Amino acid sequence: xxxxxxxxxxxxNICKSPDGITTLxxxxxxxxxxxxxxxxxxxxxxxxxxxxxxxxxxxxxPKFADTGIEELVRxxxxxxxNRSRFEAKIAGGAxxxxxxxxxxxxxxxxxxxxxSKKKLKELGIxxxxxxxxxxxxxxxVFYPETGEFFIRSAGKPEKKI
Amino acid sequence: MVGNIxxxxxxxxxxDVLKELGNxxxxxxxxxxxxxxxxxxxxxxxxxxxxxFNEIGEVMGGEEQIVAGIYLAVEGEITGSMMFVLEQNAxxxxxxxxxxxxxxxxxxxxxxxxxxxEIGNIITGAYLNSLSSLxxxxxxxxxxxxxxxxxxxxxxxxxxxxxxxxxxxxLIQTQFTDDVEINGYFILLPDLESYSKILxxxxx
Numbered sequence: 114x115x116x117x118x119x120x121x122x123x124x125x126n127i128c129k130s131p132d133g134i135t136t137l138x139x140x141x142x143x144x145x146x147x148x149x150x151x152x153x154x155x156x157x158x159x160x161x162x163x164x165x166x167x168x169x170x171x172x173x174x175p176k177f178a179d180t181g182i183e184e185l186v187r188x189x190x191x192x193x194x195n196r197s198r199f200e201a202k203i204a205g206g207a208x209x210x211x212x213x214x215x216x217x218x219x220x221x222x223x224x225x226x227x228x229s230k231k232k233l234k235e236l237g238i239x240x241x242x243x244x245x246x247x248x249x250x251x252x253x254v255f256y257p258e259t260g261e262f263f264i265r266s267a268g269k270p271e272k273k274i
Numbered sequence: 275m276v277g278n279i280x281x282x283x284x285x286x287x288x289x290d291v292l293k294e295l296g297n298x299x300x301x302x303x304x305x306x307x308x309x310x311x312x313x314x315x316x317x318x319x320x321x322x323x324x325x326x327f328n329e330i331g332e333v334m335g336g337e338e339q340i341v342a343g344i345y346l347a348v349e350g351e352i353t354g355s356m357m358f359v360l361e362q363n364a365x366x367x368x369x370x371x372x373x374x375x376x377x378x379x380x381x382x383x384x385x386x387x388x389x390x391x392e393i394g395n396i397i398t399g400a401y402l403n404s405l406s407s408l409x410x411x412x413x414x415x416x417x418x419x420x421x422x423x424x425x426x427x428x429x430x431x432x433x434x435x436x437x438x439x440x441x442x443x444x445l446i447q448t449q450f451t452d453d454v455e456i457n458g459y460f461i462l463l464p465d466l467e468s469y470s471k472i473l474x475x476x477x478x
Contacts, residue, residue, distance in 0.1 A: 121328025122426065122433060123441070137337035138426025141434055161327070161430070161437045173441050176327075209431050210345040210419040218355075221434055250427020252338060267340055267423055268381070 117254065120144075120157050123176040127156035127188045130258035139205035139251045141222035143229050145182055146255035146262055147201045147238060149194035155257030158185045162221070163228030178228035186236060199238045202262040202274060203229055204253050206245045222246065242274035291472060293322045296446035296460055298408060299401035303460070304450060306400035310393070311371055318449040320460075324442050330429050333445065334361055334457060343428035344394030345419050348402065350412035352471060354464035356402065357432050358394050362422060364456040365390050382422070391420045401460060409475035432461045439466070 115131035122142060128134045130153035136144050139159065148155030158181040162168065165177035174180045190196055206226035226245045233240050244251065244264050252265040264272040297320050304317035323333060331337035342365040344358045360368075369389045370376040382390075395418050406413045421428060429443070436443045446460040464472060 121326075122330060122430065123327040123437065137331065138424035138430070140423070140427030140430030142430050161434050168438060170440060176437055176441070207427065209343070209421050209423065209427060212345070212347055212416060212419050218431075218435060248421065250424040250430075252424065 120159050122159055123161050125158035125175040125185050127192055129154045133254050133256045135254040137252045140207055140209045143203055143205040143225040144253045145203050145229050147185055147199050148257040148260055149198045151198055152193050153258050154189055154192050154194045156185050156189050157255050163224045179232050182232040201233050201238050201240050202242045204244045204251050204264055207248055244274050295405050299404050300446055300448040302404035303397045303401045306396050310396055316451045321447040323445045323447055326442055327433055334425055337426040339425045341425045341428055342390050342422050347416040348413050350414040352411050352413045352464055352468045354468055356398055357461040358398050359459040361457055368393055391418055394418045411475055432463055435463050
């Protein structure tokens with residue numbers, strides 16, 4: 114009997130095959146799914162902001178792309194994942210509204226995508242696929258067993274990347 | 275950056291101030307709604323909800339509930355942004371009332387979408403007006419932008435703004451009662467620099 118583990122906004126979690134892991138309604142936030150295809154363990158982070166070093170109050174590790182991805186990797190290793198085999202897929206980073214007036218919020222979705230990619234690259238984790246940008250929300254479900262990453266959006270057919 | 279008050283103090287008073295302003299603004303917005311609909315609209319005392327980011331789905335029927343989000347910039351002496359969120363069904367019912375014909379199709383037409391924008395415009399305008407007269411500070415709303423999507427995706431935008439300052443989001447839940455009950459949420463997000471101005475204007 115497999116389960117689907119839920120990850121909230123500014124949160125992360127891990128799971129083992131055959132379980133899946135999901136986060137609902139990614140908007141400008143980015144969902145980063147990482148797995149070890151041999152050990153079949155993985156996890157999902159739902160980050161809100163690109164860079165913890167730009168924020169004074171940065172103790173909430175899963176909130177940021179940089180610290181969130183590092184922590185996700187650490188936790189997957191802790192349940193038996195081998196870093197050298199890790200692979201990633203990402204989704205989200207939409208611009209939900211046309212106007213964004215403030216420095217911190219300008220293109221925040223896009224900056225979340227860029228920061229996530231940068232961190233993955235820095236950690237040497239290949240990015241296999243992405244479904245990012247545009248102007249709509251995404252619910253994602255990830256299965257570390259197969260690496261399938263399902264994306265559901267309002268009024269659109271389900272996508273698999 | 276915040277005048278002569280420290281960041282810590284702003285944080286402490288942050289939610290209290292928003293809460294008080296929210297109460298007043300929501301009352302005024304209700305009056306505007308009643309005038310627009312030309313009928314009596316009752317408002318329950320607004321509930322202020324301070325939520326962790328992962329609790330957002332507990333309001334308005336879950337993370338994937340389809341909602342209409344109206345988002346606009348605030349300019350003038352106070353700068354920042356503001357959002358008004360309405361369940362899709364409530365939005366339909368309001369639009370039906372204004373246009374005199376019920377909205378039946380799943381996909382809303384351009385004209386129905388502009389009607390929602392207009393409702394948002396009037397409600398948020400009334401909200402800001404009351405704050406403006408209370409504080410004697412100019413607050414000018416920009417043209418609102420509308421998106422209809424999953425609750426979490428819509429609220430990710432103000433959540434990220436709150437996320438810059440802390441780990442919670444503050445929502446003002448306003449329940450209007452007309453023929454149907456209409457749940458709406460206001461989210462007011464003054465820029466950090468605007469806090470000292472608001473606090474000062476309120477004599478804090």
